[in-house]
Amino acid sequence: MPLKILIADDHDMVRETIVMFLDADGATVSRAASTLQEALQMIETDGPFDLVLLDYTMPGMNGLEGLKTAIKANGDKPVGLISGTATRIIAEQALALGAIGFLPKTLPAKSLVNAVRFMAAGETYAPVDFMSGKDDPDETDFEKDLSDREKQVLRGLLSAKSNKEIARDLDLQEVTIKLHVKTLCRKLDARNRTDAAMIARSAHFV
Incomplete structure (x- = not known):
């Protein structure tokens, strides 16, 4: 019986490559999504x-909250x-939260397909080299x-400091800090500075 799999990744090439590998091996990828919201809607309607x-950093993930x-x-x-x-620590935290496995995108195609089959069968998968820290990126x-x-600036937000305090710490103008906060909110898809700090905390940024 074909597997019913949902691949959610905001990089078209990565998503399509994974789908192609799985299809070539006889697995059926039912749906593909580019954001967490899309994935959740598909789970609700087709799951x-x-x-x-799930891709760790696609839109809507908010670290491991997604x-x-x-x-x-x-x-x-x-x-x-x-x-x-993503680092080994994040992979370990994901597994502790109940993830069935962690797949680095550097995995060879054959290993990727095998890993997908293991996980779909309910077996936990995490590459030994990666989990041992050998492939852990900085x-x-x-x-x-x-x-x-x-x-x-983000570390200042995590410490609940005001723009004025962050500016003093970094020896910058307060208006410069405001611009950085605005840019951070845009990059992190955050509603405000508090939301940006929460997203950073969820992503285990230190």
Whole structure:
């Protein structure tokens, strides 16, 4: 019986490549989504799926909060995480929250297909080399689009500091901090500075 799988990733090429590999191996990928919201809507209308694979940093994920939401939405069926640069710590936290597995996007096609079959069968999957820290990157998906200055400002937001306090700490003008906060909110898809701090905390940014 063909597997009913949902692939959710905001990178078209990555999503289509995974679908192509799975189809070539005889697995049936029922649906594909580019945001968490799309994935949740598909789970509601067409689910539960035998396996849902979520990209760690696609729109709407809000760190591991999106994973928790999807696990609840998909009932008792497996939900796994995919990422290009998420760290081993994030993978461990995802598994602790109930993820069926963690797939680095660097996995060879054959390993990817095998991993999908393992997870769809209810078996936990996480590459040994990755989980041992050998392939652990220095920077997470969450951080890679932020400048060093934006990271400094974000740490100030996490400490509940005002723009004035952050400006004093960084020896910058308050108006400059306001601009950085505005940019951060746009990049993180946050409603305001408090929301930006919550998103950063959920992504385990330190």
